[in-house]
Amino acid sequence: MHPPVNVDDNPTLHTNPLVHKCWDFNGVKGNSSTYYGLFPQAWTVYNEPDPDLELKCHQISPVIPHNYSHSSIPAGVFVWTAKNNSPHVKDLSLLFTFQNGTGGKSDAKGGHQNTMFRHIDEDYEYIGISMKHDDPREIFDRDAHKTVKHNDPVSFAVATRIESKERRLKDNIKARATFATTFQTNSEASLTALWSQFKKRGELDNTNLSEKSKPGTTIGSALAVKKRIGPNEVVTITFSIAWDCPIARFKSGGKAFYRRYTRYFGKRGEAIQRIAIDALKEWTGWHNQITKWQRPYLKEKEKFWSKKMRSALFNELNYLVGSTLWTNGSLIMTEEETQLVQSKEYMGGFYCLSDYGDSIDSLIGNPKFDIGPTFNNCDQLFTGGHALALLWPHLAVAIQKAIVTTVKTEKKIDWQTLLEGISSYSMSWQRKKKGTRNDTVRRQDLNLKFVLQVYRDFRATDDKAFLKLMWPLVRRALKHSKEKFDLNFDGMLESVGGDSTYYTWPSRGCTAYTGGLWVAALKAAKVMAYYRKDISHYVYFDDLYKRSAQIYVDELWNGKYFKLDNSESKASDSLMAEQLVGNWYSISCGLGRTIPTEQAKIALLEIYNKNMCTLPQGKIGVVNGTRPDGSIDSSCLHSKLICPNVNFVLAAAMYQLGLKTECLNLLNNMIDTIYNQMGYCYQMPAAFSADGSATFGSSMCSGLSIWALRWSFESEISFQSSEFKSTSEEYDEKFEQNMTQRIAMLNDKQLKRRENPPPRTINREASVGGKTSAVTSTAARPVQPPPPVIEDSLLNSVRTKVSRSLSFMF
Incomplete structure (x- = not known):
């Protein structure tokens, strides 16, 4: 799950015309x-050049879900099967060649060397x-x-x-492998x-030349297998x-890392x-695991998942092998970092390429600020x-834990800077230039997306230790947003323009996009507070959450959809897809x-009819x-753009609310x-213009957003956590009642613990006649500061607010 060469190389690959x-x-x-x-599988079926010989090449990469060892192996296999449909005996020969290099200028620098090896079991x-x-x-x-x-x-x-x-003698197998080292x-x-x-014999001459290449010369190797x-x-x-490039380093300098597979191969x-031999030994296991994973998706009776959809679902995962970096520590580490990397539970650092820089700024007139390729941008990972x-x-x-580490070690970095991504220039969290689209100090949506992603990943793992680690940062993120962007102190964030991922879209005051994220992040935070038994923050x-949700509807709902914002600008009543x-x-x-389900359905249908069906270019x-x-x-x-990730999110929202026909048509x-x-x-763009004249950001992980749709589909089936599964209408009321009752019980337990602290047992060692014996005594506990307790009046106020809100929200 990483590119075979240095990650910011972008060589122009082409077919050698001499070949x-x-x-x-x-x-x-x-x-x-x-x-x-x-x-991570592909098949090419050849009914040529011999129509009596059916050839099939099965290509396999070890990209295996929930397998954190083999998925890091830098190798692939080509499994050829040949069936002779004629009544005659035939000899089949296959030639496999590879040029020593990456397809870039370094291939002709000279100094490269090829060596033949053999292994027998x-x-x-x-x-x-x-x-080499x-x-x-x-x-x-x-x-x-x-x-x-x-x-x-x-x-x-x-x-x-x-x-x-x-085996060849025993089973009468006619097979021979030959080679040309260089x-x-x-x-x-x-x-x-x-x-x-x-061409003459279906074999090579077994030439074993291992001299280093000369400057200006490109060299390759060849293997041939002949079978009857x-x-x-x-x-x-x-x-x-296979490839063995243990160190990931950037042209722009900064940190260098060991790749994840070095944990197993040195x-x-x-x-x-x-690595090359292990791939030949392990490929059947890889194939079985991949098939076991893919089969349920392919065999599902749900007609919603068409063949095109299933194909896109898997093929967009190719991003994970071409645009990510999976590390196993850096070349220079502290003793504490070394111990962490060597621990059994360490999963390494994972970096998802977000973009190659600020190329889009040149299209809108903003000054460019060269930061190089960036990774783990919160916008990209949100879907x-x-x-x-x-x-x-x-x-x-x-990915989320890396943010915690950075907060502890790099005190001077602004909070939102963490979420904008990591620059390859230093492989550290970026400060971006004020006045550009990347002025992270003004971004409102990043904190909210971070909070929602933390809860999503918690639900995916049911890892309460992870939630405990992230909870202080979640509180800090929301506190930052409240203090900085709630300009009129009513509980809702107010935009001043250019402060979200839609940085060129003018919006002011309460906005449909950021406001909706704020409401959802608050709801996620109160549930996390429940899991953390943090009564005061709950x-x-x-x-x-209750106040902001009410404001959101009151200020933006116009009977058909939620307006872009509540300002009086010309574009304030625009219909925003997201x-x-x-x-x-x-x-x-x-x-x-x-938001109320009926309003959500009405808005989705309006988006479907206005933002897709009326386009002059067609659907x-x-x-x-x-x-x-x-x-x-x-x-x-x-x-004016059409964004695949936005479309997948819309489709998921439609599916959730039963608009399956519209969802399917959109997809x-x-x-x-x-x-x-x-x-x-295999290269879905981040966005394209409505007339198809321009595309943007094909290196981003937009294609992976189709898995957001799959997540919504599977969320209706099950969660790893047994609590709060349903998303039905009855869910919301039961959810709030359950939460309120549990908070009240937790509060009662804390009161009782404060009033009647348990006795303290003291163990002492007494020496009597040269012998040591244990003496146990019970003593009253010294007075300790009481734990934080919510007063009954405040708790009753919460219960009252919950019951009053049921008619509107729950």
């Missing part, structure tokens, strides 16, 4: 071949070629203010296996010679590819042969993080609704903003637009 010139591909045109993708003979890649880099260290040269180990390998000699990939003569060997297939017989040929960069919460929940928790957040995101998040996490998805007459809100860039339109019309398979 097409020197190698004969005329027999395979693609007309009779079909590709099937279901990440009882059942198989393993043959492979390891490729020499790639010294000069990196400017911003902390040290100087250029530092690094030559970190980088190796690649290809390997295959055939049955052992004993050939020049940019030399027409070398390429022609290699192809001539293979009888009539109606099926044979299997397996290749593996940090010295000498494990490439073992994209549901995939981790469902499939690798401990990695989702690790009462505080409960009261604040206005119900807080209500959706609350329901999907088992907290119940935050290509839901646009972020429209005017009351159904025309696109053209007041800013954000209002089919969105997926058809991105995959079929735009051709963005």
Whole structure:
């Protein structure tokens, strides 16, 4: 679950034109071949070049949910099966080649070296070629203010296996593996010679050349396997590819990290042969685990999940292997950090690429502030993080825990700066330039998204120790928001413009987007207070939640939808697609609704009819903003965009409230637009214009937001915690009554403990006649400061407020 090269490399990969010139591909045109993708597996079926020979290549990556060891292994396998449908015996030969390098300029620097290796066990003979890649880099260290040269180990390998000699003799298997350790990939003569060997005999000459490459020369390795297939017989040929790059380092300097797999294969960069061989040994187990995970999704009788939907659900997970970094500690650590990394429960650091910089600012006229690629942006993980919460929940928790660590160690960093993301320049939490869209001091939504994500990840793991760790930060985040953004002290946050993820969209006062998030975050906080048995904060957040929820409806509801804001501006009555995101998040996490259900349904239908069905370009998805007459809100860039993550959240909200027809139509339109019309398979953009003329942010984790829809679907079925499962109409009233009763019981227990403290038992050792004996006595406890207790009058006030609110909210 990490890229094979340094994470901010972006080489231009291309097919070597000399290969097409020197190698004969005329027999395979693609007309009779079909590709099937279901990440982390894929299949390519060839009914060519020989129509009597059915070839299938099964590609497997070890990306396995809830498996935190094998999912970190940097390897993949290609399992070829061939069926002979003719009455004749046939010989099948497959050639597997790989260029030593990353596809970038360093491939031709020289100094690279390929080496053949072999391993034999009882059942198989393993043959492979390891490729050491020499790639010294000069990196400017911003902390040290100087250029530092690094030559970190980088190796690649290809390997295959055939049955052992004993098995071949016993079972009459005709198989042979041959190799060419080194050939020049940019030399027409070398390429022609290699192809001539293979085409003539279906084998290679076993040339074992291990000299280092010269500057200007690119080299590669080749493996060939030849097997005989009888009539109606099926044979299997397996290749593996692996890489061993133990250190993750950025061109911009800063911290360097060990990758997660080094926990199992060592940090010295000498494990490439073992990784390649292990992949050949373990692939059947990987396949079984992946199939066991995927089968229930594919076999579900729920018609809502169409084939397109199931395909997108899995294939968008490819982001996890190309745009994330999974670490196992840094190169320089304190003794305390070293002990943490070595502990059994340590899951490592997990970093999700959020964007490559502020490229969108140039489109809207804002000054650019070069911070490089950023990771773990709270905006991106708010919906994209549901995939981790469902499939690798401990990695989702690790992201939140990293914030706690930073708060303790980097005292000077502003709270909201933590949530804006980590810069690759220093791999530390960013301060961003005031006056740009990344002026984190003004952002209102990040704290609220953080609180909701903490509760989501708590529900995914039922880890009360995690909640205990995060609870002080949750309180701090909401306190910060209340003090800084509740400008008129009524309990609701007030916007001053440009202070949310929609930073170009002018909004003032109480807003549909941030206000909805605020209400949902308060409800999540009071439930967390309940779990923490924190009575005073339960009462505080409960009261604040009730007041803000009422204000939200009173100020924004116009009978059809919740207005953009309650100001008198020209765009204040715009119809925002993501206005119900807080209500959706609350329901999907088992907290119940935050606005009346009937109003939510009316608003969703209005968004469906105005923001999608009236688009002049047709039903290509839901646009972020429209005017009351159904025309696109053209007041800013954000209002004119179509965002896949917003569409998935809308679909999830529709599904929750029973609008399944609208939900299905929206999803089919969105997926058809991105995959079929735009051709963005495996690379869903963060946003695109309504006319399809521009796309933004294909490196972001927008595609993972489809798992937010899956989360909502599964939240109706079960939660790991047995409490508060239902999201039905009756849920809300029972939820509040249950919570109030338990808080009252907890309060009574604290009162009794204060009035009648238990006796204290004292153990002493007494010496009598040279013998030691234990003496136990009971003494009254010294007077201790009483625990915080909510007065009965205040608790009764809470009960009264709950009962009064049932008619409106619950």
